[in-house]
Amino acid sequence: IMALLDKHTPWIHRKLQEQAARPVATPKAYVQDEIYTYLGQDCRLKIVEGPPWPVERIGNDLVVTMPARLAGEAREAKVRDRLYEWYRQSALEEFQARTECFSRRLGVAPSTVNVKSYKRRWGSCSTKGEISYNWRLIIGPDPVVDYVAAHEVAHLVQHNHSPDFWRLVEGLMPDYRVQQAWLNKNGGTLAI
Numbered sequence: 001i002m003a004l005l006d007k008h009t010p011w012i013h014r015k016l017q018e019q020a021a022r023p024v025a026t027p028k029a030y031v032q033d034e035i036y037t038y039l040g041q042d043c044r045l046k047i048v049e050g051p052p053w054p055v056e057r058i059g060n061d062l063v064v065t066m067p068a069r070l071a072g073e074a075r076e077a078k079v080r081d082r083l084y085e086w087y088r089q090s091a092l093e094e095f096q097a098r099t100e101c102f103s104r105r106l107g108v109a110p111s112t113v114n115v116k117s118y119k120r121r122w123g124s125c126s127t128k129g130e131i132s133y134n135w136r137l138i139i140g141p142d143p144v145v146d147y148v149a150a151h152e153v154a155h156l157v158q159h160n161h162s163p164d165f166w167r168l169v170e171g172l173m174p175d176y177r178v179q180q181a182w183l184n185k186n187g188g189t190l191a192i
Contacts, residue, residue, distance in 0.1 A: 023185075024188045025189045030077075031045070032046065033045060033046075037140075038057065038087075038139065039142050040139075043062045044061050045061075045062050045079075046064070047075075047079060048065050049065070049067070049068045050065045051065065052065060052066075054082075055085070055086035062083065084192065087138055087139070091133065095113055095115060095131075095149060099131055099149055099153055101149075103153050103156070106153060106168070108153065110125070110131045113131050116132050116134065117135060122134045122148045122183065122187070125156060125159065131156075133148060133152070136192075139189075140183065143173075143175070143178075147176050147183070148183070150172035153172070154168040
């Protein structure tokens with residue numbers, strides 16, 4: 001074991017340095033005028049007082065309606081929860097539409113499309129045709145979202161990462177490597 005570790009020590013150090021150099025998400029405070037990203041576009045958080053209402057995207061604003069009685073940490077927690085709920089719902093709608101689009105192009109159909117909170121993956125496709133996406137992807141640029149959708153839909157045809165699989169992905173999205181590289185480098189920034 002020690003010989004194996006010694007042999008791969010430079011590689012291990014290089015990979016740890018690469019990982020440490022990747023950008024990470026700035027922690028959020030869930031306060032007025034804070035910037036949140038949706039499909040790669042910056043949106044300003046607007047908190048208005050009123051009866052509870054779903055988060056709305058109006059132009060470049062994310063409008064959260066909160067009861068006046070909530071203040072401090074309780075208010076911030078509620079804003080966070082409402083944003084999280086909105087992002088997940090928006091992600092589901094976006095991924096259902098994009099999955100349908102790519103599925104039509106390949107002449108296949110998933111059994112279900114879901115969003116989940118994965119820690120270390122962006123999507124998955126089961127052998128039963130169930131496609132799941134990490135909701136945090138909706139924060140990333142539009143082409144990155146398309147890349148992951150194309151990737152998962154291609155698994156409906158090739159449930160592996162063979163050269164045939166990658167040809168399918170390239171047929172759906174010729175510049176997929178650019179999006180893949182962006183996600184590998186910047187995936188840690190996709191958080192609210």
